[in-house]
Amino acid sequence: MKKIIQILILSFIIWSCDKSKPAEKIVSKETTFTDKYALDTHSFAKPNEAVAKHLDLDIDVDFTKKIITGKASYHIEKKANAKFIHFDSKALVIKKVTINESLIDSIQRETSFNVIKGDQIHGDDLTITLPKNTKTVHIYYETTHKTEALQFLSKQQTADKKNPFLFTQGQAILTRTWIPIQDSPQLRLTYNARVTVPNNLMAVMSAKNPKEKSKNGVYNFTMKQAISPYLIALAVGDIVYVPLSERTGVYAEPSLIKKVASEFEDTEKMMLAAENLYGKYNWEQYDIIVLPPSFPFGGMENPRLTFATPTIIAGDKSLTTLIAHELAHSWSGNLVTNATWDDFWLNEGFTVYFERRIMEAVYGKDYANMLAVIGRQDLDEGLENLKDTPNDTKLKLNLNGRTPDDGMTDIAYEKGFLFLKTLEEKVGREKMDKFLKNYFSKHAFLTITTEKFITYLNKNLLLPNKIDFNTNQWIYEAGIPSNQVKITSDKFEIVMQTIEKWKNNEISVKNICGQDWAIQQKIHFIRNIPITFSAAHLQTLDAHCEYTSTTNSYIAMVWFEQTIKHNYQGSNVTKKIEHFLTNVGRRWYVSTIYRALKNNGRLKEALRIYKKARPNYHSVTVGTIDELLGFDE
Ligand SMILES: [Zn+2]
Secondary structure, eight states: OOOOOOOOOOOOOOOOOOTTOOOOOSOOSGGGOOOOOOOOTTOOOOTTTEEEEEEEEEEEEETTTTEEEEEEEEEEEEOTTOOEEEEEESSEEEEEEEEESSSSOOOOEEOOEEEEEEETTTEEEEEEEOOTTOOEEEEEEEEOTTOSSEEEEOGGGSSSSSSOEEEEOOTTTTGGGTSOBOOOTTOOEEEEEEEEOOTTSEEEESSSOOSSOOSSSEEEEEEEEEEOGGGOOEEEESOEEEESSSSEEEEEOTTTHHHHHHHTTTHHHHHHHHHHHHOOOSSSOEEEEEOOTTOSSSEEOOTTEEEEOGGGOOSSSTTTHHHHHHHHTTTBTTTEEESSGGGHHHHHHHHHHHHHHHHHHHHOHHHHHHHHHHHHHHHHHHHHHTTTOGGGGSSSOOOTTSOGGGGOSHIIIIIHHHHHHHHHHHHOHHHHHHHHHHHHHHTTTEEEOHHHHHHHHIIIIITTTTOOOOHHHHHHSSSOOTTOOOOOOHHHHHHHHHHHHHHTTOSOHHHHHTSOOOHHHHHHHHHTSOTTOOHHHHHHHHHHHOOTTOSOHHHHHHHHHHHHHTTOOOTTHHHHHHHHHHHOOOHHHHHHHHHHHHHTTOHHHHHHHHHHHGGGSOHHHHHHHHHHHTOOO
């Protein structure tokens, strides 16, 4: 059950037209304005009528009240006869709206607006009256405690426990809960921001960033490349910066920065591998900020500044695949963006494919194969979870009336990957790479629908090479087509042979643990513990391999899942699971464990822990777990 959103009180301010204003000198773009945007059922914006092209954000972050107040100013373009512009607004208080009739004129005039109540998923339609020559719209607003994008953290929720922290999460349709905006991925815009924070804290955004704290707590940002609204992001905290190369670096709390810098020291190598595959990095700088553990995702590809969970700091670079993933989004997702959330697989399927190519280039084919096989297992699990809703196993989705979060499953990521990998096998790697490189450069800073992609694929890869491929079946039909490529891993073969020996008592558990395995092999081993094995088997395993006390979060997550499935409760594992769930907010991790508890007759226990953990989670995680456990406040 999701939270009920408070209905905003509508306020009307009457626009007073100043008819004595001198004639406008700037040539209007209205005559060239043409219909060109796809239908996006997740936004109230009517961009074919009037669209915002640039944002100037001027905000104050108030850690005491846990709100943001300020002004969002937009340069707009509109049809000559457009009388209104529509923005998305959810759980915001809109105080006043003013307009300018010229980009150079500083005189603002109030205009009328109406907050038309929408629903719990989409929020409201903020409709603003546009006088004929409007060039700029200024929306004065403040956020409320119902905001879903912002998470204000107390100092106890940070690594250093000295200062509070704030981060935003815009994807998919949450930017509208901290900025009134035309919140559709196809509506790319440039932005500048002026952000005021307490002067002992630093602010960073998905933009050109400071490397040191300012004296007065005021920070100015520029993002000169047009990005989708879900990629506007802000983090505020006691953070420091360390460069890793001329164009890469890391931000983290002071106590973590050294560890973080060493964990991510291969970032430049990954950048070079990525550029070598699919062309120049288009965003100048690439930095990573490590956030407190309640961050709901592994990473979020905010342009120029990836937001990352601290759960990937393993001390041995074993979980940095995630950085390859977020970096790959600098091409697939940020440069070429899904036009609507029904096309989400275009962002994620391509990114998983690209991520594995980067990992192959940097760490070798064996490594990439292991990732692909793990991904295939995730896909099987995803298909099993969706067996009652087969339409959700199509790549192109229809999420009309539903939250876009429903489409953020393994289908977009792993079926998307499998489609591209199967295509690669069919056409050959050389042709595939040439095609992808051109695809990224041809669509740079644009958005794309599935239909446009298919047309492009046919025209540029399949037809010229006379290749017959079941593209439509992959994209528009449920399940996995039978021509799927089969990926194997020699390293995993070794793991499976070891499990066979274990089953037949041909190897001691001590020897299993003593093997020099990569983390992926360990993950593969744990996930494949025979279901017939009892709690006693797990106890022996734990006594030698010490999985319960691991400091690697990925191993912990898959191990905890197995202990629940096998009803193993020794070594304080129950307490460890509770500690994990109350300290980590990464949605994939916690949902895996809660689901295992629920499916193995421990729903009551799951609910008890969740009640305690829930205040520490971001709304994205809360939304998923509420539904999974049937939790009602
Ligand atoms: Zn991604």
